[in-house]
Structures are given as C-alpha cells and as structure tokens.
Amino acid sequence: MTAVPADTGSTGLRILQRPKATTGLWSWVTTTDHKKIGMMYFIATMFFFVVAGVEALLLRVQLAVPENDFLSPELYNQLYTMHGITMVFFVGIPLGATFFNYIMPLQIGARDVAFPRLNAFSFWVFCAAGIFMYSGIVLGGLPDGGWFNYAPLSTTVGPDVSGYTTGGGSGELAYQVHSGRMLLYSVGLQIAGIATLASAVNFIVTILNMRAPGMTLMRMPVFTWMTLIVAFLLLFALPVIGIALWQLMFEVRFGANFFNPAAGGDPILWEHMFWLFGHPEVYILVLPAFGIISEIIPTFSRKPIFGYTAMVFAGVAIGFLGWGVWAHHMFAAGMGPVANTAFGLTTMFIAVPTGVKIFNWVGTLWGGKVRLTSAMLFAIGAVAMFTIGGLSGVTHSVVPSNYQQTDSYYVVAHFHYVLFGGLVFGAIGGIYYWYPKVTGRLMNETWGKINFWTLLIGFNVTFGLMHFLGLWGMPRRIDTYYAGFGWEQLNLIITYGAFLIAASIALLLLNVVVSLRRGKLAGDDPWDARTVEWMTTSPPAHYNFAEIPQISARDELWHRKHAVSDSGDYVRVPAGGSGAIVVREVEDSDIHMPDPSVFPAMSAVGLPIMGWALFTSGNLMIVMLAVGSVITVGSLFAWAFEPSAEEGH
C-alpha cells in the first residue's frame, strides 16, 4: 500500500493540521460547509444592503427640496457611485450566491459543493473586497465616477459638464485624490471579481458533476438551472470587465495610456468592455430571482411548473442573447445607424424569452390552489414589478426615444423596477420560503404581509413617480435643482416613499432575527413542497442527507408524498406508505465531510494588502506588495499540502 505518510505534529508540520472547532467564532472562520458559508453570505449581503440603502436615503434627503445643501456635490457623487457599486456588486451578486450556496447543493442531493475550500475562499475574498472598497472613507474619499465609471471622465479630474467627477478642488492634489478613488474602484472590483469567478467555477462543477443518482439535467429544479446559467454568464462576462479594470488600474497608477484621447487612447473601448459585462450583469442579477420565483409559485399553487422545458430554454436563451445587446447602452455614444439598429433589434428580441417565463408563471398560477403566503406575495409582486420594468425597458430599445430618456430619471425608474422589483422582491420571497429549511422555524406571517404591502406601496411611490420626473426632464446624477420646473412636489413625495421602503426593510430584518427564537417550529416540509431540499431535516445536518436520495422524477418529493386518486386529484400517501420519506439519523463519523481549514480566509488577507500597496510608492510599496503576496501565495501553498484530518482514511 502506498499509504500517505501521516504528518501530524511529529513531522514538525503542526501548522498544517486541520482545525477542528465546530462551534464558536473560529468554526465560522474555518468552515468549509456550504450551508454555513451561505449563511455568512446572507449576513454580509444584508450588511451591505443596509449600507447602500442608507446611502440611497441620504441621496433622497438631499433631493427632497430644491437648492438643498445637505450634501456637498462632491459627497453626492461619491454616495450615488457607492450606492450603485454596492447594490450591484456587494448586494446583487452575493445575494445570488447566498441562495446558490445554501440551497443548490440540497436541491441536487449533494453533500457539499465540488470545492469546499474554494467556496470559503470566495466568501472571504468577497469580504476583503468590500473592506478594501470602503477603506476609501479613511483614505481620502470613495469612488465618484458612477458605477460604470466611464473613462476618461473617470481618469481625469473634473469638474466637467456632466458633473461626473469633481475630484476635490483643482491641481495636482485634486488629481491625486481623484486617482486614488479610481484605484479603489478598479482594484476593489478586481478583488471582488476573483471571488465571483471562483464561485462560478465551483457552482458549474457542482451542478454538472455532483447530482444525486437519477437527477438528469432535465429533472433539475428550475432554480438550479438558473444557478447554472448565471455561473456560466459570470464565467464569460467577468474576464472582460476584469481586463478593463486591469487596464484602468495601470492607467491610473502607472500612467498607462488606454482611455485618454489626448494620448491616442480610445474612451469608447472602455464603454464596450464595460457594457459587454454590464448588460449580461443585469441577467446575472435577475436570473437567480427568476429561479426563486419558479420554486415558490408551483409550491403555493399546488401544481407542477407550467412548461418546465420552455422555462429552462428561455433561461438559456436569455443567457445567450444577453451577450448581443450590450451596446444599447451606447446609442448616445454615436456608433452609427447600422449598429444602433442592430442593437435595438436584439434588445427587443430578448423580451421574447422573458415573456415566455412570465407566461409560464401565470400559467402555473392559473387554476392552481393558490395560497397567498408572504413568500408567494413577494414572488407575485416580483413578477408584476419586473414586468413593468421590462415594458419601460422596451421603449428604451427604440433608438429615438432612447436619446430622449438617456440620463434622465426615467432610466433610474426603469432599472430600479428591474433590479429592486425583480431581484430584491424575488430574493425576499426566497428568504420567507427557505427560512424554515435553514433555521427550522417559520417567520412571522403577519409581519410578512405588512412587510410586503408597505414595500409594494413604498416602492411604487418612489420609483413609479420617477418615471414622471424623468419625462418632465429631470436629469439623473444632479445633486440639486432649482424650484420652478415643477419637480419639487414629486421629489418630496419620492423621498417619503424611500423612507417607507426603509421602514419595510427594517421590519423584514427584525422578522428574520426575532423568528430565530420566537418563530413557530416548522418541521421538515412546512409548505408541502416539491423539491429535494425539503426531504432532509430542518435545519439540515452538516452532511445534508443521511442517505443520498435516488431521483426518479422532476418534483421528486411531491411524487413520493402524493399519488393520483381515482378522481384524478392528488392525495397524500399516508406516512409509512410506499415511497414515504424516511429521515434516518446517522453517526456523524460514518460520513466523511470536508474538514475545516484556515487557509481560505488567510489567503484572502493578502489581497487588500497588495491593493493598498498601490496607494504608496517606493520601498514601502514594494514591501507591502511582497507581504501581501507572501501571505496569499504562502496560504495557497499550505492549502495544497494540507492533509485531511483523518490521515490514512
């Protein structure tokens, strides 16, 4: 036998022993369990959601009355930039990752993801990126070039006509301050990109390769399908913006010439590379929500999803078409009539698969035994709000009206209907739906309904009225306006609406926390659901399933629980009857699970150190770069050599 030599303590490699803590803070830092990582993603995401929400409220306070000087123009620019960046990269993407991490492996009957340590690595790198991005608060200001950060406006110092960048005064100092902020943007997003790319690879391999026996691709739950599509979109979209950010970083810090027309550079190249990512990004953000909605609606309609195959292929089609339309963001950039028409057309095409999805959800509801739980309300709300957002988007794909609407509040209204209406409503539905699986307790339904109605009203007041504001000519990204254009009243009402949203979100978070202790006990399958994750205990044991289920149908669980009676109705199979689920307790030690590890967290520490090095110069820079890379590369080395806890297993 070629037994691997056990190097525990005796060989002097004590630091390579795997940590064993299963409780306490240390167990969270070292965990490789996809469920714990999913919960950590949830906490981090909610933290950033609150941060970005507060930023939005500050913006709205500033705009509530004309000629307000609550925020300086400089601060206003930083706040809306960070609001956008945080919502897109630190809320939208990880909110998807929260559900992918926790639910997807359960849905396919796997014990964990394909690469548990890489999964932990993604989470910690994501946190490092957030810390790095917001370290600007102490380093001389946050990025202020808009979330798309059009170069070269973003690489030179304003004040410029569009008011994108105002540096901080003028002259050399202002230039340094401003380029520091752009460094935060480019390096921070590159770090975040590493995290996202790693989890995309992880999810793709997990779904392709770790399905329970019998779970063919066409038996996979729609949510898992959407996870797969999102992961592929990320895999192919992130590199493009990654390179753009890499170029920006060298431009800002080391004087490379890419986007500065004065030196022969091409600002349009940034726009292309940005939107080549930025448009698929929209689908990266909403497809997880589509997946969640596709789980909730069948469960609470007591029907299988209508048109499963169409649903899956519509998702795939959205994934493909998402690539062909990026330049509709650039009609105003002067690409010429042929390009404009082509991109206008493909943009209208993408409405087709989206329409198929909406049609299928309605078809599922149709004639179903609908139960209006909070989760269901949010799912239906998401479909409705997203549809409105989609319709205002179609007017957008028409080139002439695009000229009219670009950079007005009409656009702000449109994309909040899509992102907030689609993504956030859907995700909140997911929280109500899967909370009992994660915690073993139900959330308070009364509060849930108050949460829903206040959010729906607040949301429509805020963003619905923005359509009018836009049509009446109010441009976006202005920090204040004069009285007399007829914008005052609407702006004031919108600000009240925003505070209603905030109150509603606060209620949601309170519900999440309070129900941890006070919620009613849920049992394993409180909703009479259809998919595999409800076959195990709530909360699931760390090995997920005592026995990996054998899958023989789509909606496997439903078929095990129900049989068709003579009258054609579904009747419940009595407990203990054929096919009934048996939840068996097993000894933990019978199932070998991935061991905890410190190295994922440790390797993440080096990345922001390398990033901060760029803010220094000379020897200090070299030292910091060296320290950062030694930490990261060293941890990865140790990772490669780390033995598993039970040697010789």
Add this chain to the structure above:
Amino acid sequence: MAELTTAEASHEAHATSLGLSNEKIGMWTLLGSECLFFGALISAYLVYYGRYNGQPEISPALFDIPFTSVSTFVLLMSSLGMVLALSSIQRGDDRAFRVWILATAMMGSVFLSGQIYEFTVFVNEGMRLDTSPFSSAFYLMTGFHGIHVTVGVLMLITLWSRSMSGRLTSENSEVVENIGLYWHFVDIVWIVIFTAVYLIPYEQATL
C-alpha cells in the same frame, strides 16, 4: 490482485454525474474563462496597434524576432517536458517524473527571464508603459501572460515537492494531468500572442 485495485479505485473516486473528476471539469471551466481574459487583452492590443501617440520610433521595429523566437521555442518545448512528466508518473517512475517536472519548470523560467530581459531592453530604448496606447497594450498583454507562466512554474514546483515528500504517486497523478492542461493552455495562448505581436508586423514590415 486485479479485484483489489478496482475495489480501491471505487473507494477513492466519489461517484460523479459525468464520470470525470471535479478537478478536471473545474480546470476546463477555468480555462474557458481564461480564453476570454486573453481574448479581451488581444482585442485591446489589436485596437491599439499602430497608435504610437506621435512617436513612430516606438513600434514593433524594436522587436527582436530571432531572440523571441528562441524563447518561444523553449516555451513550446516545455509542453513536451510536461507530457513526458505526466507519462512518467503514470508509469510510476517517480525519478523520471521529478526530472521532467523540474526541466519543465526550468524551461518556463528561461522563457520568463527572456521576457524580463526584453522588457528592460525596450524600456531602455524608450518604449515605456506610458509612452503610447500601443506600448501600454503590449506590456499589459505580455505581462499578464508572464504572470500566468509564473503561476504555472510555482505549481510545477509544488508538484515536485509533493513528489519529494511522497504525496504524489501514480494513483493520485491526476493533479499532474490538470496542471498540465493549464500549462499547455498558457503555451497555446503564447503562440497566438507571438503571432499577433511579433510575426504579423514582421510580415508587414518586410512586404
């Protein structure tokens, strides 16, 4: 005896849906993404080709084709070294494996040294990162590739030290195969870059 090996194999390998290991699918997935990284860099380079920012002497005229061809040849030979290393470990010949894996790492390092030397020459002749969009695109693309080679060399050395400590045998040699995939990918990308950067301008210049 044969029965024993199959029993062992089934114990080692967890059941996977596609019948391939997670690591191998993961590597292919990652390489798919890498194609777009390099695709974006090469496109940017082609867009900026010829934009010398009013400094015509800073152009492909600087490139030393024979020198780079030699270092390209060394890099391509390293792919052969990788293949030989893999087949040695699969045969269970650990000594030959270590020789070939070190040789591969050496060839990678020779290529890297060549790149560093070239960069210094170019900078001394006045082609700096900030000279023109062309020079920026050149350094970023080739530098990004250089980082990939460096990472590859580090991985090869890791393999070597794992083998030295007895943790790498013919039974778990798949990791060599996967790192080999990465290494071949990096080589193939270099062929594309070498063609775009060095050969096409050379063609044009001699027409």
